[in-house]
Amino acid sequence: MDSSTNRHPARVRRSVLTVPADNPRALAKLANLACDAVIYDLEDAVAPENKAAARAALVAHLDALSPDRHAGPDRQTGKDPIERIVRINALSAGEQGPANPGLADLEAVLPFAPDAILLPKVENPGDVQQVADHLEEADVPATVRLWAMIETPRGLLNVAAIAAAGRTSGGRLDCLVPGLNDLAKATGVLPQPGRPYLVPYLMQVLLAARAFGLDAIDAVFNAISDGAGFAEECRQARAMGFDGKMLIHPAQIAPANAAFGIDPADLARARAIIAAFAEPDQAGKGVIRLDGEMVELLHLAQAERLVARAAHLAARDATTI
Ligand SMILES: CC(C)(COP(=O)(O)OP(=O)(O)OC[C@H]1O[C@@H](n2cnc3c(N)ncnc32)[C@H](O)[C@@H]1OP(=O)(O)O)[C@@H](O)C(=O)NCCC(=O)NCCSC(=O)C[C@H](O)C(=O)O
Numbered sequence: 001m002d003s004s005t006n007r008h009p010a011r012v013r014r015s016v017l018t019v020p021a022d023n024p025r026a027l028a029k030l031a032n033l034a035c036d037a038v039i040y041d042l043e044d045a046v047a048p049e050n051k052a053a054a055r056a057a058l059v060a061h062l063d064a065l066s067p068d069r070h071a072g073p074d075r076q077t078g079k080d081p082i083e084r085i086v087r088i089n090a091l092s093a094g095e096q097g098p099a100n101p102g103l104a105d106l107e108a109v110l111p112f113a114p115d116a117i118l119l120p121k122v123e124n125p126g127d128v129q130q131v132a133d134h135l136e137e138a139d140v141p142a143t144v145r146l147w148a149m150i151e152t153p154r155g156l157l158n159v160a161a162i163a164a165a166g167r168t169s170g171g172r173l174d175c176l177v178p179g180l181n182d183l184a185k186a187t188g189v190l191p192q193p194g195r196p197y198l199v200p201y202l203m204q205v206l207l208a209a210r211a212f213g214l215d216a217i218d219a220v221f222n223a224i225s226d227g228a229g230f231a232e233e234c235r236q237a238r239a240m241g242f243d244g245k246m247l248i249h250p251a252q253i254a255p256a257n258a259a260f261g262i263d264p265a266d267l268a269r270a271r272a273i274i275a276a277f278a279e280p281d282q283a284g285k286g287v288i289r290l291d292g293e294m295v296e297l298l299h300l301a302q303a304e305r306l307v308a309r310a311a312h313l314a315a316r317d318a319t320t321i
């Protein structure tokens, strides 16, 4: 059975590619990449002395994508299948007041109504609320969502309260992303195959996301040239329940799309469950036996979601690169 608990069949976040906003060659490459989402990074991938230039480059890029900036993202009209997210600098970082880099990032990109703002190093519900309040005050459309990176020990300890803050922040919080480079740096956990000491952190993020109806995207895999290691980590993340993976390089897109896509065996099983419950002699039953296994109505609901997601993915992949 499909291990994904994503409750939104039409939301596809298998491959979430990050791009430093001050890398024009990488920005130009995006038009030909088959990732489901792009995170334009203004935070850690950009050197402190390049922050203003990165912001300006991103504004020019977004302007070229959506010349009528007040019309909102083309994705809302179905013309742009890629979800576009901007990772801003933390509002708590750097100089405070109007010169704050995070605030300057927000002011620069909000006119383009990106699909989401990704908040780095979120440590408590107030970090989400602060930005949500800013968006409300600025009358930013509700289509602009918030994503939160959980990548500090305090953020991890508070992850349930942060996920719950989605409800009080106008419902904008949509997705949690663990940041294992920062977490490893802060905790001293060593990077090891299979991530034995990081899995408990990852599962905490996943559980908090699910408790409050959010998506969860697995952390980046730094070893770009280790294709086998990347595929293994995607399989692990999928088994843990993650919706997709944050990526750092175009070579990681196809394996991520495959790993977080639909397994044909799962689809066949889902169709068999739907067909079994539709049999006249099973009418009104809450539980049946199918191929030697117990199947309940909750499995039927899962099966229906998987079939709907498969149809959506097939349509989507047919219209993208
Ligand atoms: C890691 C890289 C610096 C490697 O770059 P490079 O050596 O240039 O890669 P290649 O020569 O193999 O690139 C081949 C072509 O692909 C383009 N490219 C490379 N990366 C990207 C990308 N991310 N998006 C789009 N296009 C990309 C190159 O431009 C080449 O094309 P061309 O120039 O036409 O030949 C680089 O991959 C990179 O910068 N990756 C992203 C880094 C990043 O965004 N980091 C921040 C996010 S990671 C994170 O959040 C960690 C988290 O916070 C935590 O704490 O864990």
Ligand SMILES: [Mg+2]
Pocket: 044, 120, 151, 179, 181, 182
């Ligand atoms: Mg980080």
